[in-house]
Amino acid sequence: MLAFIKRHEGLWLFTRSPAVMIAAIVAIAILIGAVFAPWIASVNPYDLASFSLMDGLLPPVWEEFGTEKFLLGTDDQGRDMISSILYGARLSLIIGVSAMIIATTLGVGLGLAAGYFGGRFDALIMRIADIQLALPAILTALLIDGIARGILPPEMQQDLRVVVLTLAIALSLWVNFARTARASTFVQMNKEYVQAAVMQGQHPLRIMFVHILPNILGPLLVIMTVDLASAILLEATLSFLGIGLPADSPSLGTLIRIGMQFLLSGEWWILWIPTLFLIALVVSINVLGDFLRDVFNPRLR
């Protein structure tokens, strides 16, 4: 019942805020573009046969020498910018969403268990969390990436790049979930319904996931959106640093790194169009996250 009212209240608030509506439209448009990239994009930027060097460095259609074939121009290899960006956003979103899901599962699982069992287990998890919090996420992700480079045999490095990157990002973001889940679980542990379930002798896993989890979803949902934005930014940053994805399977961050080479020459679109796209994506996710926080936390309104 409560959830139902909140949902309605959220819907009502949603229609009242133009910024949130624009953010939602932008986010959904990018999501659709990314999911259906293989059908929307005119060329496959990974397939060398589908583009030609002859089309290299064409400006967007509204500039002089721009053609309608490439609405946002081409890069130095003759790749259509729209296609590169859609495929790039696809990769960024795949990595961002999977990292977020892994971080949520791991963090919520550990946080719930820490809050439920308390004692030594709780202390252990929280000390690990404290130590990790002392290292900022980007440092953790870089470190995990470096370790993977040292451990994995060279021939597997290229194939596992996406997996390594996703895990590195996920492992640097789980702490937030664990702390929030733990704190919320502590609050729920004193509620009568949990104590009743414990008295009935229900299995701890059942109490944790069937009874407690639905009641702490609100704050977790907010962290999920905020962390999705962080995950996408982290991936972009790592790829920009040249640690993330290689140039032949570019994400948005890689596209920006490649575009940097054109900072001093006149081909502004190669750098600024992917940059603008990344900012639009992250800003709209953050606006939605702020909105969700307001919906779930009426005190702040």
Add this chain to the structure above:
Amino acid sequence: MVFFLAKRLIQSVFVMLAVAFLAFSLFRFVGDPVSQMTGVETSVQDQERLREDLGLNDPFAYQFARFTGDMLRGDFGFSYRTRQPVAEMIASRMPATLELGVVALLISLLVGIPAGVYTALRPRGFATQAILMITLVGVSIPTFVIGIMLIFFFGVQLGWLPTFGRGGTVNLGGWETSFLTVDGWRALILPALTLGVYQLTLTMRLVRAEMMEVMQSDYIRFATARGVPMGRLYFRHALANTMVPVITIIGLQFGGVIAFSIVTESVFQWPGMGLLFLESIRFVDIPVMGVYLVVIAFFFVLVNLIVDLLYVLIDPRLRISDVS
């Protein structure tokens, strides 16, 4: 108070031990140190002798104790890539990163605190709404994009400021500083802004939240009723009481500044520790990675200890009671 500080000191030692353990595990288990140090032509017997000489066959705990002892004496080993002592490599890069970080932190505080106070006192004002909107966009723009934008406008379009390197530096007893030359300051502006902007939004949001909460409290209402002048009320009564959480966040931000300096240094080719760390990851130069980690953790712990000392100075309650 003594008890409080002693407790924090012991905690810090444990954090440092944990980080040292992490660095040690990196060195010991990621790749084989012996095969990194020797070439293909080294015979198996020589490799075994080196293994014995390095003490890699000793018990694990013993190895870790020796590793920690070496670290304490400032012996950080040799880089796999350049074969130079890691201590020298890090030490030569440290001034660049610290100067960049300090200036960025100053920007964050000198702009962030007044902006936070202003937006808290005038929550419905037009300027407040504008500032809040800008910070939301600011948080969403990755550091490296801010750097590229600054390079583009001030470096390429306007041509006012240099876009890479440190400019002129002066050697002060082994410490290469860019604070003493005009050239060095000019080179410092763009990287420090890039690094400071994100921290600035954090500072501002925190000060604003704390300030709004304090302004609602009874003692502020009472002070208002008593007719305390506004300036005194805001800064002496309200702001002073927001300082404990603000100082905590400064301690945490220092870690953020150092970590994000990796990105900033990469964008501006700033010859600091971050750039060195990136290179060491690319070449899997484990000793450098490990030592960087330990050095960063050391700074982090040190700053947080100073923060604890400041608590005692700021909050008189901590000075009197020995309970907390």
